[in-house]
Amino acid sequence: MMDPPQIVKTRPLLLARGVSKSFGAVKALRDVSATVYPGEVLGIVGESGSGKSTFLRCLNLEETPDEGSYTLDLPDVQGNLFDLDRYARRMLCATRIGIVYQNPHLGLLMKHSSSGNVAERLLVAGERRFHVLREKARGALDASEFPLERMDAPPIELSGGMQQRVQLAKAIALEPALLLLDEPTTGLDVSVQALVLDTLKKLQQERKITMVIVSHDLGVIRTLSDRVMVMKSGQVVEEGLADQVFQDPQHAYTQQLVHAKL
Numbered sequence: 001m002m003d004p005p006q007i008v009k010t011r012p013l014l015l016a017r018g019v020s021k022s023f024g025a026v027k028a029l030r031d032v033s034a035t036v037y038p039g040e041v042l043g044i045v046g047e048s049g050s051g052k053s054t055f056l057r058c059l060n061l062e063e064t065p066d067e068g069s070y071t072l073d074l075p076d077v078q079g080n081l082f083d084l085d086r087y088a089r090r091m092l093c094a095t096r097i098g099i100v101y102q103n104p105h106l107g108l109l110m111k112h113s114s115s116g117n118v119a120e121r122l123l124v125a126g127e128r129r130f131h132v133l134r135e136k137a138r139g140a141l142d143a144s145e146f147p148l149e150r151m152d153a154p155p156i157e158l159s160g161g162m163q164q165r166v167q168l169a170k171a172i173a174l175e176p177a178l179l180l181l182d183e184p185t186t187g188l189d190v191s192v193q194a195l196v197l198d199t200l201k202k203l204q205q206e207r208k209i210t211m212v213i214v215s216h217d218l219g220v221i222r223t224l225s226d227r228v229m230v231m232k233s234g235q236v237v238e239e240g241l242a243d244q245v246f247q248d249p250q251h252a253y254t255q256q257l258v259h260a261k262l
Contacts, residue, residue: 011073013038013210014178019058019068028054029065030234036178039208043225043242045218045257051234052214056182058082059212060099061089072096074177094124098171102183104163107170110156114141114166117155121170140169145199161192165199172203181213185220197223218257222246230254 014036021029029051036042044052057063059070061081069080074096084092093099101107108117118137127133141151146165155163164184171179184200185193201224203209215221221228221242228245230238230253238251249255 016070019065021065041211043221044214044229045221046231050231096177098176099180100167100184107167108155113152115151118170140173144169179211
């Protein structure tokens with residue numbers, strides 16, 4: 001008799017547990033937890049001040065919470081990442097975590113060439129060969145659907161949508177295990193937003209990149225996300241599969257957000 005087929009359970013790539021953070025008397029995060037599986041897109045939605053961007057900065061190791069743990073299931077990454085020193089955080093973020101900020105000035109050297117911005121991430125990871133830097137930068141920009149004839153133009157000369165594509169190219173240049181996106185389409189024209197979202201969807205489908213995206217825009221979250229966390233006043237008030245949350249919201253705050261969008 002043949003043995004029954006074994007069910008393989010995928011382990012989460014990202015586990016964050018009990019993350020709390022205060023700035024003086026303001027409690028920005030209150031016992032926030034998140035689980036993200038390989039290839040999954042987690043969307044975090046909430047109005048300004050809900051704590052979603054603070055949580056993303058914690059995941060990018062820019063902020064150290066007062067309490068909580070954060071692990072990535074990678075062969076060479078162990079323990080609570082919040083315990084890492086400054087140098088270890090920098091190297092981990094340079095090689096395994098990519099981020100696209102709402103404000104391109106936070107992620108780019110605005111007067112350096114677009115290709116140079118992408119190459120800068122490769123340099124931090126130790127690559128020194130010019131031809132390799134050039135070709136990898138070209139490949140990442142092409143994957144982000146950036147016009148290669150403009151690859152030597154500095155971001156300061158580009159439109160907002162093109163600046164976001166440079167940020168995206170820089171973020172994926174080393175094929176990170178985790179991609180973080182902080183309001184990536186805010187401030188862009190509707191048509192440009194659609195193009196950026198199409199690029200993100202294509203990248204996720206082709207490369208199966210694990211993503212965490214935060215936005216106050218439910219349309220962005222619904223377009224990209226497999227699962228959704230809804231945050232209010234530093235807490236998670238609802239979470240579940242994207243379709244379930246948007247079609248049948250349970251929490252009064254989520255209902256308010258969904259009905260306002262409709």
